[in-house]
Amino acid sequence: MKVTETPIPGLLVVDLPVHGDNRGWFKENWQREKMVAAGLPDFGPVQNSIAYNAAAGTTRGFHAEPWDKFVSVASGRIFGAWVDLREGPTFGETFTIEVGPDRAVFVPRGVGNSYQTLDPDTVYAYLVNDHWSPDAEYSFLNLADETAAVNWPIPLTEAVLSDKDRAHPRLVDVEPVPPRKILVLGADGQLGRALRAELGDAAHIEFAARADFDLTAPDARHWRAYGTIINAAAYTAVDAAETAEGRAAAWAANVSGVAALARIATQHGLALVHVSSDYVFDGSSERPYREDDPISPLGVYGQTKAAGDAVAATVPRHWIVRTSWVIGDGRNFVSTMAGLADRGVDPKVVDDQFGRLTFTADLARGIRHLIETQAPYGTYNLTGTGEPASWAEIAREVFALGGHDPARVTPVSTGEYFAAASGPVAPRPRNSVLDLAKIEAAGFRPGDWRTGLGEYLGG
Structure with a gap:
């Protein structure tokens, strides 16, 4: 297991050992003791959610949530993109990486995250350290923002997007997420x-x-x-x-x-x-x-x-x-x-x-x-x-x-x-x-x- 820092403070990439044989594969998707020892924050997850996307090109985001998030893939591959939407000198900093079953990403509160499926029937899961609430306050960024300039593997004109995600503001109009x-x-x-x-x-x-x-x-x-x-x-x-x-x-x-x-x-x-x-x-x-x-x-x-x-x-x-x-x-x-x-x-x-x-x-x-x-x-x-x-x-x-x-x-x-x-x-x-x-x-x-x-x- 290896934890790697990114240009966005607190956004961490975790390489996960995957053990396979003729029956398939097995991995420890969340192992608190090992991960904390490797450098992951002991962020105290309280909820586990699973997302399934049938078609390649399904794209969600950018959503900056009021909790920390640990994202991993169970089946298929995703292209992940993150933009720092927190107050501070790294506001607008962007990072992208491909994520499969052998990789996970820790996303700190206030960092906008987006995921585009690269394979059909993709399943990814995420742990969060607060229970979802309809009253939770999010910040959003448009997927096509010119400042973030994400090079999407599947162009957004061909991707599957929700109407809400298409309508999110550009970076210049985003209200930065204040500290806790x-x-x-x-x-x-x-x-x-x-x-x-x-x-x-x-x-x-x-x-x-x-x-x-x-x-x-x-x-x-x-x-x-x-x-x-x-x-x-x-x-x-x-x-x-x-x-x-x-x-x-x-x-x-x-x-x-x-x-x-x-x-x-x-x-x-x-x-x-x-x-x-x-x-x-x-x-x-x-x-x-x-x-x-x-x-x-x-x-x-x-x-x-x-x-x-x-x-x-x-x-x-x-x-x-x-x-x-x-x-x-x-x-x-x-x-x-x-x-x-x-x-x-x-x-x-x-x-x-x-x-x-x-x-x-x-x-x-x-x-x-x-x-x-x-x-x-x-x-x-x-x-x-x-x-x-x-x-x-x-x-x-x-x-x-x-x-x-x-x-x-x-x-x-x-x-x-x-x-x-x-x-x-x-x-x-x-x-x-x-x-x-x-x-x-x-x-x-x-x-x-x-x-x-x-x-x-x-x-």
């Missing part, structure tokens, strides 16, 4: 706002506040139209999670909500981007935490994030993005320190917890990188780069950058800081430094947190 949709949940939070700025307002990007989205509604979306869900929603009130009410809310958002998303993503073959936290670790390590280090959360918040990670990891296509000390548009440690400095307040700040700041703009940029490059699925640490610091050191940086005396910040231990606390206090990891080698190997270089801090305060 991306749904961002938690669009009203710090990271959600950064994702909105990073991803823009393209028609295929949807943003939803977590409170406005009912995960239990069975038909909330036509999910096959989507490619990715980004879960930027979470319960992050670390200390409140230690109360009875907060514990229930944290488990509902960080575990039950993730479980609902995981079911949707798995059922419909979507990619799930799930944002995790350094709080899944207890902070006792003397080195930066790697993605495969054993988790050991200290408090309720960390426990719910660890449980959410375990659920998200069950999705075949998942990116778990583990981060720490997030700073974005809204109330956060840096904005609080800057406000205290301006008001003449001299704070006491913890000096025995160490980590790196992560700015939401950097986090959003890294998430986009994982999606667009289709980086290998799994867990990735993503924080700012640079030498780690304590919260007290960061507070002094904030004061200095604002033109204030950094000595106004008094360093204290965690125990001293919370000694007079009136309510529950969650345990914090001492070491929140995450190892960034894996995401850097995937081609993404996070920004230095100190540079980011200057830009954040200067903006």
